[in-house]
Amino acid sequence: MSILDWARQVRLLHPNEWEVVLTPANLTTTVEALCANPRNHFTDMFGVEMGGERQLRLLFALDSEHGWLHLVVPVTGDSPHYTSLVEVCPATLWYEREVAEECGIIPSGHPGPLHLRLPDDWPEGVYPHGGGFSWQDKIPAVAPHPVELASAPDGIVDYPLGPVRSGVVESGHYLLRTAGEELVDMRLQLFYKHRGIEKRAEGCSLLHLPLIAERISGTSAFAHSLALCEAVERAAGIEAPPRARYLRTLFAELERLYNHHGYQADLCQATGLVVGQAQFDVLKERLLRLNARLAGHRYLFGLNVPGGLSRDLTDTERQVIDEELRFQRRTFTVLEELLFRSNSHIDRLERTGTLPPELALAWGAVGPVGRAAGVDRDLRRDHPYAAYAELDFAVPLETDGDALARARLRLEEVRQSFRLIDQILGSLPSSAVRVPPEACMVRPGVSALGWVESPRGEGVHWLSFGEQRQARRYRVRTGSFANWQTFPAAVPGHNILTDFPVIEQSFGLSFAGADR
Amino acid sequence: MVTFELLDEPDSSITEPSTALRRQIQHLFGRSLHIRHVDAGSCNGCESEIKLLTSPYYDIHRLGIFFTTTPRHADLLLVTGAITRAMVDPLQRTYAAMPEPRLVVATGACACDGGIFGRSCLTLGRLSAILPVDTYIPGCPPTPLALIHGLLLTLGRAEQRLHRQILAHHADGKA
Numbered sequence A: 001m002s003i004l005d006w007a008r009q010v011r012l013l014h015p016n017e018w019e020v021v022l023t024p025a026n027l028t029t030t031v032e033a034l035c036a037n038p039r040n041h042f043t044d045m046f047g048v049e050m051g052g053e054r055q056l057r058l059l060f061a062l063d064s065e066h067g068w069l070h071l072v073v074p075v076t077g078d079s080p081h082y083t084s085l086v087e088v089c090p091a092t093l094w095y096e097r098e099v100a101e102e103c104g105i106i107p108s109g110h111p112g113p114l115h116l117r118l119p120d121d122w123p124e125g126v127y128p129h130g131g132g133f134s135w136q137d138k139i140p141a142v143a144p145h146p147v148e149l150a151s152a153p154d155g156i157v158d159y160p161l162g163p164v165r166s167g168v169v170e171s172g173h174y175l176l177r178t179a180g181e182e183l184v185d186m187r188l189q190l191f192y193k194h195r196g197i198e199k200r201a202e203g204c205s206l207l208h209l210p211l212i213a214e215r216i217s218g219t220s221a222f223a224h225s226l227a228l229c230e231a232v233e234r235a236a237g238i239e240a241p242p243r244a245r246y247l248r249t250l251f252a253e254l255e256r257l258y259n260h261h262g263y264q265a266d267l268c269q270a271t272g273l274v275v276g277q278a279q280f281d282v283l284k285e286r287l288l289r290l291n292a293r294l295a296g297h298r299y300l301f302g303l304n305v306p307g308g309l310s311r312d313l314t315d316t317e318r319q320v321i322d323e324e325l326r327f328q329r330r331t332f333t334v335l336e337e338l339l340f341r342s343n344s345h346i347d348r349l350e351r352t353g354t355l356p357p358e359l360a361l362a363w364g365a366v367g368p369v370g371r372a373a374g375v376d377r378d379l380r381r382d383h384p385y386a387a388y389a390e391l392d393f394a395v396p397l398e399t400d401g402d403a404l405a406r407a408r409l410r411l412e413e414v415r416q417s418f419r420l421i422d423q424i425l426g427s428l429p430s431s432a433v434r435v436p437p438e439a440c441m442v443r444p445g446v447s448a449l450g451w452v453e454s455p456r457g458e459g460v461h462w463l464s465f466g467e468q469r470q471a472r473r474y475r476v477r478t479g480s481f482a483n484w485q486t487f488p489a490a491v492p493g494h495n496i497l498t499d500f501p502v503i504e505q506s507f508g509l510s511f512a513g514a515d516r
Numbered sequence B: 001m002v003t004f005e006l007l008d009e010p011d012s013s014i015t016e017p018s019t020a021l022r023r024q025i026q027h028l029f030g031r032s033l034h035i036r037h038v039d040a041g042s043c044n045g046c047e048s049e050i051k052l053l054t055s056p057y058y059d060i061h062r063l064g065i066f067f068t069t070t071p072r073h074a075d076l077l078l079v080t081g082a083i084t085r086a087m088v089d090p091l092q093r094t095y096a097a098m099p100e101p102r103l104v105v106a107t108g109a110c111a112c113d114g115g116i117f118g119r120s121c122l123t124l125g126r127l128s129a130i131l132p133v134d135t136y137i138p139g140c141p142p143t144p145l146a147l148i149h150g151l152l153l154t155l156g157r158a159e160q161r162l163h164r165q166i167l168a169h170h171a172d173g174k175a
């Protein structure tokens, strides 16, 4: 089937959101055709079970149309198959495994194992998104499948790290393969923290969904609840009032700021720059206190609600932000200069953990990790949401793909966030900050997409509602999940074992967001 | 109307240290405590706050409290998260690797009683299901000051502010 053929069957679901129904047989050619255009990007792939029928769903971002395209492939039978897409679109690798494991739709010819996210003692053939049980049901443990550990060849030493690692960090496991000092390869075992968030959300009401979204990744709580609320609002066919859209943009940028400060602090810790770490932690803590003052919560939990925000900003609070921002700007400028004069820091970052730009693009790197390797994409600019279309900001880009590029890019993003916040404070519209709850009603059976450029990359949420207006399927693709797939590519080549903490911190990924 | 549901008692197979032993532990660790943190399925909010304990604003080292990388040097296990299935074994192994006497603190709503995740097909929903818990620090996430209070409380250096009797009193008031 050619693009033209299926273009005629495309259905508009919501503004900028299209859907086309395919058969498993013509999926490969369609994906191939979509991938041929460098401005189309594979974004997500997941399985859905509704009323006994299963669907394989793919999502593409069409950057030149500022839109999204859903490919829907209904499948039938006990063990439905489709041809693996990894060859035409390498970024689908983990997604295919997830769909196979959690929805029972099998990719024929998939290279490698199909197990991904579920714990080792999870019984085979029990599909969390294949219907048949609720999140509260107890799924008995089975004997874990034996793990075959390939022994390292002569001269190579395997260095296991995790899941409980040094310091106050999230749980995850790395197997680092070293030849002498040099890092030659690595394996990644994530998903120790899989909490089943998507399963947990099934059956939840509009009231509870934001609580769940905030806890996907606590340090991007506002970004994720924003994506969720936008999805709900699109499903209900409403828009948040102008003031709420501006304030959401403000809080999203405040969240980016404290995350980017925390990122530099962690990176300084990895290179042993204690003063830098302390100073950036001070900036972060001050912003968290500002959040607490503005929203009643240091991580902005409870602020986003479907239809707007749970509280408004007073004029005094606006001044408080303004004053804090002045302090932040001043201190940040000094710190940045000091950072670049600290050779012990910069030397550790330069040409360390390079993610080659062609790999970054092919494997679907997003957010700061992608932009540091030449992937010029930012949902705030390419698919504007909240009030970004009305504001002026630049999207910084680096092309080296090394740890230094990633660090520099985030420093530049901080400056852009300052710029955005200044504009918002100067042009805050006056209106309500929330539509009345009864106006935010979704029709039974409707579905919609919400998206956000979180501090760690693009988060895309898809929500489908059941007959009682409860969530029937909630799908979340976080920026961290997309970027973890690219992470092992940055490890081999010119890096030594002691570079590893620097590489890890320079990606700045969240385990919670990826494991969900 | 708000109702208080008290936490389940831990499994009977898990023994809690006696009051006398606890007092001895508190005396021993009074001025030097080493903490090993384990994330058993958090959202990273709790870690973000715990990490700030060593930042200039809180500087927990002043209180003689330190984080250690190895459980072998740790006196206290600080656990966050809703206890996912995959983290049960690493968590138990970390606990087993700690020398006795040892303390366990459940940090955040998730570790205390599962938070919004509760007991589900993928989470145990409370730390007390697998380890004897000495202190619960509620909050989502508990702020750095709440964490410091909880740690000092564990060491007998601060007072408990909320008591079971108070909860019972409220319950009486309702009846």
Ligand code: SF4
Residues within 6 Å of the ligand: A215, A218, B041, B042, B043, B044, B045, B046, B080, B081, B082, B107, B108, B109, B110, B111, B115, B139, B140, B141, B142
């Ligand atoms: S208690 Fe709250 S902040 Fe802490 S891990 Fe759980 S959801 Fe996150």
